[in-house]
Amino acid sequence: xxxxxxxxxxxxxxxxxxxxxxxxxxxxxxxxxxxxxxxxxxxxxxxxxxxxxxxxxxxxxxxxxxxxxxxxxxxxxxxxxxxxxxxxxxxxxxxxxxxxxxxxxxxxxxxxxxxxxxxxxxxxxxxxxxxxxxxxxxxxxxxxxxxxxxxxxxxxxxxxxxxxxxxxxxxxxxxxxxxxxxxxxxxxxxxxxxxxxxxxxxxxxxxxxxxxxxxxxxxxxxxxxxxxxxxxxxxxxxxxxxxxxxxxxxxxxxxxxxxxxxxxxxxxxxxxxx
Numbered sequence: 001x002x003x004x005x006x007x008x009x010x011x012x013x014x015x016x017x018x019x020x021x022x023x024x025x026x027x028x029x030x031x032x033x034x035x036x037x038x039x040x041x042x043x044x045x046x047x048x049x050x051x052x053x054x055x056x057x058x059x060x061x062x063x064x065x066x067x068x069x070x071x072x073x074x075x076x077x078x079x080x081x082x083x084x085x086x087x088x089x090x091x092x093x094x095x096x097x098x099x100x101x102x103x104x105x106x107x108x109x110x111x112x113x114x115x116x117x118x119x120x121x122x123x124x125x126x127x128x129x130x131x132x133x134x135x136x137x138x139x140x141x142x143x144x145x146x147x148x149x150x151x152x153x154x155x156x157x158x159x160x161x162x163x164x165x166x167x168x169x170x171x172x173x174x175x176x177x178x179x180x181x182x183x184x185x186x187x188x189x190x191x192x193x194x195x196x197x198x199x200x201x202x203x204x205x206x207x208x209x210x211x212x213x214x215x216x217x218x219x220x221x222x223x224x225x226x227x228x229x230x231x232x233x234x235x236x237x238x239x240x241x242x243x244x245x246x247x248x249x250x251x252x253x254x255x256x257x258x259x260x261x262x263x264x265x266x267x268x269x270x271x272x273x274x
Contacts, residue, residue: 002238006039042187048074101136112150148185158193
């Protein structure tokens with residue numbers, strides 16, 4: 001199949017400050033890579049207010065390509081009782097659903113809502129959600145690259161973070177892998193991390209390649225927080241492998257900080273000849 005590209009943004013935090021940097025930065029990568037899809041893995045707004053979600057949605061839709069957006073823990077009302085009585089009303093007003101699906105002949109992406117109003121930082125995926133996710137992933141067209149997206153992370157970055165991963169993360173990860181996900185995306189920690197299953201799981205031979213990827217935040221990093229970055233991932237997918245390009249924002253433009261290549265299918269990448 002021809003190479004396809006996906007742009008992965010996370011944690012825009014519209015309304016937290018310096019929104020202009022977001023609006024300057026993301027269109028540059030869209031023009032450069034012409035992605036088939038833009039994925040926004042939560043925390044589009046800073047306090048879940050109607051104006052913040054509306055501005056974030058208008059910005060994302062204005063990029064041009066289709067957008068798959070899911071909520072983060074900052075995309076629900078910050079105050080009581082709205083946080084519990086109408087947690088996802090404004091998000092659904094903008095995006096219709098908290099668990100969207102994008103499907104094309106070559107790409108199949110499902111969103112999962114990991115936000116729980118009674119948990120400010122940590123999130124969870126219920127058993128019924130996982131069961132539906134399995135059905136949705138298996139509905140992909142033959143040969144399509146399958147992606148699952150949630151907000152709360154399943155792997156951690158090197159810097160310490162008080163933010164908790166999704167509850168029962170081992171169970172969630174195993175279920176998504178067994179359902180056929182080729183790539184599992186998240187955000188939440190404002191730090192980038194990428195790993196392939198054979199880097200954290202004992203290999204017995206014949207495992208299908210699965211990559212877990214966390215995007216750094218696109219919004220304003222908090223100046224007193226160590227270990228927060230402003231960055232994005234661009235994924236390039238072809239028949240043989242998945243390439244992950246990590247970009248970090250440097251003053252007025254993007255800098256490519258890392259490129260990783262992972263195998264698709266059940267065989268590892270061949271070593272380059274000496």
